[in-house]
Amino acid sequence: MARKLTRTVVMVGMMGSGKTAIGTALARRLAVPFLDSDHEIELAADRTVAEIFSRDGEAFFRAKETQVIERLLEGPCGVLSTGGGAFLKEENREIIARKGVSLCLKADVDLLWSRVAHKTTRPLLLTDNPFETLKSIYAERAAIYEMAQIVVPVSAKYSIEETTGRVEQALIDHGILV
Numbered sequence: 001m002a003r004k005l006t007r008t009v010v011m012v013g014m015m016g017s018g019k020t021a022i023g024t025a026l027a028r029r030l031a032v033p034f035l036d037s038d039h040e041i042e043l044a045a046d047r048t049v050a051e052i053f054s055r056d057g058e059a060f061f062r063a064k065e066t067q068v069i070e071r072l073l074e075g076p077c078g079v080l081s082t083g084g085g086a087f088l089k090e091e092n093r094e095i096i097a098r099k100g101v102s103l104c105l106k107a108d109v110d111l112l113w114s115r116v117a118h119k120t121t122r123p124l125l126l127t128d129n130p131f132e133t134l135k136s137i138y139a140e141r142a143a144i145y146e147m148a149q150i151v152v153p154v155s156a157k158y159s160i161e162e163t164t165g166r167v168e169q170a171l172i173d174h175g176i177l178v
Contacts, residue, residue, distance in 0.1 A: 112138065
């Protein structure tokens with residue numbers, strides 16, 4: 001008998017922690033929808049997140065992000081990946097706690113760096129010293145991500161499938177996957 005989610009799992013954490021990769025694998029394993037809040041915002045706006053930030057500003061983007069997260073949590077149970085900044089907003093944390101369950105993929109800075117160092121799709125890291133920028137962002141955000149209802153450590157020694165299995169077990173342990 002297949003297991004069933006009791007609430008939508010909202011993946012939160014730093015860029016490079018694996019929210020999309022693990023979220024996609026988890027959704028496939030559980031045969032539930034996988035959604036990405038940034039992608040849904042881009043679809044609705046018909047422009048990229050970077051273009052929205054540039055044209056309309058971060059405050060506009062964050063307001064739309066909250067609306068999209070709330071709307072997506074009204075749908076059937078699934079897996080929702082959020083942008084790295086979404087969980088920083090208290091209103092989003094409250095919506096997620098009320099309508100879903102937050103799951104943080106916790107990775108150390110070195111692992112995150114190994115995953116994002118060569119990517120040009122991380123606007124926050126387009127600085128003179130991207131590693132120091134990543135360390136600074138991590139220092140600012142780590143305690144907030146730890147507020148997630150479930151925290152699952154990730155490691156370079158675990159494959160996507162192994163990490164997905166650890167996430168699945170954490171969901172079972174917390175009564176979210178029955």
